[in-house]
Amino acid sequence: MVPDGEAPKRRATRADVARYAGVSPAVVSYTVNAGPRPVAAATRARVQDAIRVLGYRPNAAARTLKVGSTTMLGLIVPDSSNPFFAQFGHALEDVAAASGYALLVVNVSNTKDLALGIRRLASRQVDGMFIAVKLGMADLAALGESGTPAVLLNQSDAVSGLPTIGSDLYEGARQGVRHLIEHGHRTVAFVGESDPSEERQRGWRDALAAAGLELGPIAAAEFTRESGYAAGQSLLTLEQRPTAVFVSSDQQAVGVLRAFHEGGLSLPADIAIVSLDGSPEAEYSWPALTTVVQPVRDMAMDALERLVQPNAPTRFVQYATTLLIRQSCGCGHLQS
Amino acid sequence: MVPDGEAPKRRATRADVARYAGVSPAVVSYTVNAGPRPVAAATRARVQDAIRVLGYRPNAAARTLKVGSTTMLGLIVPDSSNPFFAQFGHALEDVAAASGYALLVVNVSNTKDLALGIRRLASRQVDGMFIAVKLGMADLAALGESGTPAVLLNQSDAVSGLPTIGSDLYEGARQGVRHLIEHGHRTVAFVGESDPSEERQRGWRDALAAAGLELGPIAAAEFTRESGYAAGQSLLTLEQRPTAVFVSSDQQAVGVLRAFHEGGLSLPADIAIVSLDGSPEAEYSWPALTTVVQPVRDMAMDALERLVQPNAPTRFVQYATTLLIRQSCGCGHLQS
DNA sequence: TTGAAAGCGCTAACAT
DNA sequence: ATGTTAGCGCTTTCAA
Numbered sequence: 001m002v003p004d005g006e007a008p009k010r011r012a013t014r015a016d017v018a019r020y021a022g023v024s025p026a027v028v029s030y031t032v033n034a035g036p037r038p039v040a041a042a043t044r045a046r047v048q049d050a051i052r053v054l055g056y057r058p059n060a061a062a063r064t065l066k067v068g069s070t071t072m073l074g075l076i077v078p079d080s081s082n083p084f085f086a087q088f089g090h091a092l093e094d095v096a097a098a099s100g101y102a103l104l105v106v107n108v109s110n111t112k113d114l115a116l117g118i119r120r121l122a123s124r125q126v127d128g129m130f131i132a133v134k135l136g137m138a139d140l141a142a143l144g145e146s147g148t149p150a151v152l153l154n155q156s157d158a159v160s161g162l163p164t165i166g167s168d169l170y171e172g173a174r175q176g177v178r179h180l181i182e183h184g185h186r187t188v189a190f191v192g193e194s195d196p197s198e199e200r201q202r203g204w205r206d207a208l209a210a211a212g213l214e215l216g217p218i219a220a221a222e223f224t225r226e227s228g229y230a231a232g233q234s235l236l237t238l239e240q241r242p243t244a245v246f247v248s249s250d251q252q253a254v255g256v257l258r259a260f261h262e263g264g265l266s267l268p269a270d271i272a273i274v275s276l277d278g279s280p281e282a283e284y285s286w287p288a289l290t291t292v293v294q295p296v297r298d299m300a301m302d303a304l305e306r307l308v309q310p311n312a313p314t315r316f317v318q319y320a321t322t323l324l325i326r327q328s329c330g331c332g333h334l335q336s
Numbered sequence: 337m338v339p340d341g342e343a344p345k346r347r348a349t350r351a352d353v354a355r356y357a358g359v360s361p362a363v364v365s366y367t368v369n370a371g372p373r374p375v376a377a378a379t380r381a382r383v384q385d386a387i388r389v390l391g392y393r394p395n396a397a398a399r400t401l402k403v404g405s406t407t408m409l410g411l412i413v414p415d416s417s418n419p420f421f422a423q424f425g426h427a428l429e430d431v432a433a434a435s436g437y438a439l440l441v442v443n444v445s446n447t448k449d450l451a452l453g454i455r456r457l458a459s460r461q462v463d464g465m466f467i468a469v470k471l472g473m474a475d476l477a478a479l480g481e482s483g484t485p486a487v488l489l490n491q492s493d494a495v496s497g498l499p500t501i502g503s504d505l506y507e508g509a510r511q512g513v514r515h516l517i518e519h520g521h522r523t524v525a526f527v528g529e530s531d532p533s534e535e536r537q538r539g540w541r542d543a544l545a546a547a548g549l550e551l552g553p554i555a556a557a558e559f560t561r562e563s564g565y566a567a568g569q570s571l572l573t574l575e576q577r578p579t580a581v582f583v584s585s586d587q588q589a590v591g592v593l594r595a596f597h598e599g600g601l602s603l604p605a606d607i608a609i610v611s612l613d614g615s616p617e618a619e620y621s622w623p624a625l626t627t628v629v630q631p632v633r634d635m636a637m638d639a640l641e642r643l644v645q646p647n648a649p650t651r652f653v654q655y656a657t658t659l660l661i662r663q664s665c666g667c668g669h670l671q672s
Numbered sequence: 673t674t675g676a677a678a679g680c681g682c683t684a685a686c687a688t
Numbered sequence: 689a690t691g692t693t694a695g696c697g698c699t700t701t702c703a704a
Contacts (some may be wrong), residue, residue: 011483013681024691029683036684040689055481061400065696070397070439072460081418081426081616090417093443102460104408105428105441124438125396125409145391147347215678225620241594254620261622280417284561284590286597286622349697360675365699372700376673398697401680 010245012054021050058163064125073307074104074121074129076114081336082223083251083279085132088153091300092130099304101127108133115142122146128307133158151307153299156199163306165299165317169276172292172321173203173305176274177246179290179323181207185244185272185330187216191231192248193257194220200248200276214326221252234258244329247275250282253289257328261311268330278324295319348390357386368394400461408483409643410440410457410465412450418559418587419421419615421468424489427636429468436642437463444469451478458482464643471495475489487643492535493651499642501635501653505612508628508657509539512610513582515626515659517543520669521580521608523552527567527592528584530556536584536612552578557588564588568595583611586618589625593664604666614660624661631655 014032019024023043030037031047041046050056064070073096077085093103104126108117114131115138121129122142130154134145140159143150152164180188190204201218208215217238220232228247232255235245247253253275257267265271267287275282278293299319306312325331350368354361357622359379366375386392400406409432413421417477429439434618440462444453445589450467451474457465458478468489471479476495480485488500516524526540544551547641553574557566564583568591571581583589589611593603611618614629635655642648661667 014683015681025682026684026692027690030690033683038689043689057459057482059401059681060459061397061406062696063683064397065395065401065681065698066683068696079426080416080429081419081422083417083422083617086417086419086422089441090415090443093416093441098443102442102456104438105429106426106438107426108431120438123393123396141597145392225616229620254617258620258622258624280561281419281590281617284565284594285620286594288594350699351697361698362676362700363674366674374673379673395697398680399699401682401696402698402700404680648694 005299011059012056013059014056016054017047017050017056020054021046023047069127070125071101072102072104072124072126073304074106074124074126076106076108076117076121076129076131076133078108078133080105080107081138081225083281084249088132088296088300091297092225092303095301095304099308101304101308114139117227118142118146118148122148127133130303130307135265147243149307151303153303155316162315163312163314163317166266166309166319167294167299168200168318168320169321170203170206172294173246173248174207175203175321175323176276176290176292177204177207177328178211179325180246180272180274181213183272183329185242186213187236187242188213188333189216189242190248191216191221191228191235191245191252194218200246206247212315216244221248221255223249223251225251225255226257228255229259230255231262232256235261236263236265242271244272244274247273250275250277250279250285250289250291253291253328254281254285257289261268268328272330273328274323275328276321278321283326285328290329290331291325292321292322293324294321347395349395350392351525352390353383353386353392355380356390359383406461406465407437408440408460408462409437409640410442410460410462412442412444412453412457412467412469414444414469416441416443419617420585420613423615424468424632424636427633428639431637431640435644437640437644444593447472450475454478454484458484466639466643485602485643487542487639489639497649497650499650499653501639501642502655502659503630503635504654505657506535506539506542507628509536509582509584509613510543511539511657511659512612512626512628513540513543514547514606515608515661515665516580516582517547517549519608519665521578522549523578523580524580525552525563525571525578526547526554527557527571527581527588528582532556536582540582552580556583557591559585559587561587561591564591565595566591568592569599572596572599572601579607580605580610581645583609586611586613586615586621586625586627589627589664590617590621593600593621593625604664608666609664610659611664612657614657619662621664626662626665626667627660628657629660630657640642 014028017028030039106117107116128149155166219234221227221231274290276292282289282291350364353364366373432439442453444450464485491502555570557563557567610626612628618625618627
């Protein structure tokens with residue numbers, strides 16, 4: 001099946017093709033690249049023939065060395081198996097491939113490793129990199145030294161001098177919480193980062209304040225299902241149980257959901273949930289999560305554009321989120 | 337923050353370093369690579385100093401051109417955002433990175449595109465590729481022509497001449513179904529491929545036969561949540577509803593679960609489910625899925641080894657699965 | 673222990 | 689329209 005002992009000989013090079021076709025190496029280049037110079041149709045045909053016969057394949061490394069571009073892009077994520085980043089990665093790979101770029105995926109589980117990851121990617125001379133991790137000073141320095149163009153993804157704040165993309169999570173959270181309020185909830189808990197200045201928490205707080213409602217309980221959680229689960233459990237132990245929860249990510253929400261189920265709550269009758277991300281798994285949780293979706297596809301397209309565009313503005317662009325109503329918020333039940 | 341107008345000058349090359357350190361280019365190589373020749377400690381120090389001062393970074397393309405290795409590996413999957421492949425990809429990236437390889441991820445949503453994907457990866461001269469898609473003749477041919485080493489992942493059958501890895505899905509399915517039977521189920525449905533020779537379906541069939549039970553209904557489904565959902569719905573319409581279902585993948589099972597919930601069934605009391613894969617999301621479904629887990633991590637390690645080992649045997653290795661009991665099978669409820 | 677130099681395969685400016 | 693040729697930056701053999 002597979003040509004094993006068939007042809008272990010040295011791969012054909014451009015010179016071989018030239019010789020075989022009876023032309024100069026330059027013409028082979030011109031033909032292959034629809035190059036800077038025109039080639040007569042007949043000659044082109046001969047060259048293409050030679051290419052086929054010899055099984056010639058251009059050597060990417062040589063080309064890279066010469067022209068200085070690898071047509072490779074890097075992507076740094078905290079965890080490529082996290083559904084949100086997996087989805088983002090896939091979108092990025094799609095748009096990159098459509099523009100002729102390959103995508104090098106790097107996981108940096110530990111924040112400490114980011115600078116290392118940046119250097120790794122830079123040393124492979126990617127033409128640019130997407131970084132979907134929060135950067136520290138050292139990382140910024142590494143990036144600067146590398147001289148590699150980068151666009152930052154999944155950020156909540158502008159980073160000076162770097163094109164940065166994020167969703168408007170503050171507005172998203174407000175939107176989600178407002179929806180809950182509109183449906184009669186008066187005690188809305190928050191699951192997410194405990195930092196009060198974090199944008200989702202701020203959105204939650206402001207939505208409540210705007211409605212003249214008191215703040216519900218806060219259950220701190222990291223962005224994992226496990227941590228969401230724990231947060232959900234802690235909410236269960238409260239004497240005054242909230243009637244609704246805003247959860248910072250779908251992953252966490254899935255954990256919260258489990259805790260509530262185990263607690264014997266009936267959803268969304270006993271407690272409503274709205275989360276954030278719009279990742280695919282949110283649709284198939286039980287009940288299906290009402291979630292504030294981030295326009296991942298759009299962000300991916302924009303990110304690519306800004307990465308490959310030589311002089312893209314280095315602004316911070318925040319994308320608008322949209323509320324996707326499903327069952328977990330109990331729409332229709334508590335209509336006020 | 338980021339050195340912008342700071343130093344847009346040409347990157348330092350090995351020659352610059354040599355000049356600065358007052359040594360020959362060769363010595364720089366020897367130093368950088370702990371090269372084939374020894375270097376005097378004092379000289380090495382001078383060189384390292386020059387490297388630091390000049391901010392020298394080796395040019396990967398030049399090195400590749402010279403030595404013929406990119407230290408890059410490719411991974412072809414049908415959908416990198418599918419949790420199972422995302423998990424596999426992450427594991428692969430981890431082990432690859434640990435061995436100094438970078439991973440190029442390529443999605444081929446359409447089976448027709450596989451040969452193209454293989455060629456793309458080959459033209460980037462990856463040192464090898466993981467292919468987690470079923471290959472057709474044309475793909476095998478493309479792979480053969482490319483001359484790139486490959487190991488096949490997630491396969492159910494041996495492929496002549498290629499190192500191939502899979503889980504023993506037949507045994508896994510039997511295992512899962514047997515568990516169901518042991519807990520008193522007499523009508524066990526199957527959700528998955530309709531092809532009767534497919535290994536999971538065979539496992540299901542054989543487990544039933546071995547117990548002297550009749551075959552339950554078959555609901556054909558592709559490997560998506562949506563398709564699992566549809567299959568679950570179709571099961572619901574049966575007059576003689578099964579008391580248990582074996583589902584071919586966790587993704588499908590999540591869909592089945594939703595259909596059952598919507599149908600008002602109480603799980604696992606009304607109907608039990610065992611699925612297959614052991615992907616992370618199975619743990620957080622409701623009820624948590626009892627699932628037959630594939631040893632993804634082990635397979636990833638083995639795959640890397642066999643890919644980079646120059647003369648690894650091209651056998652087909654099947655990994656054993658393990659049953660992970662959670663709630664969806666109703667263990668303890670129906671104890672016979 | 674160090675230096676000189678020959679390429680690796682390709683592109684593109686410059687000749688023809 | 690086609691041919692010649694000088695590197696791109698690096699590794700490594702060979703010589704010193």
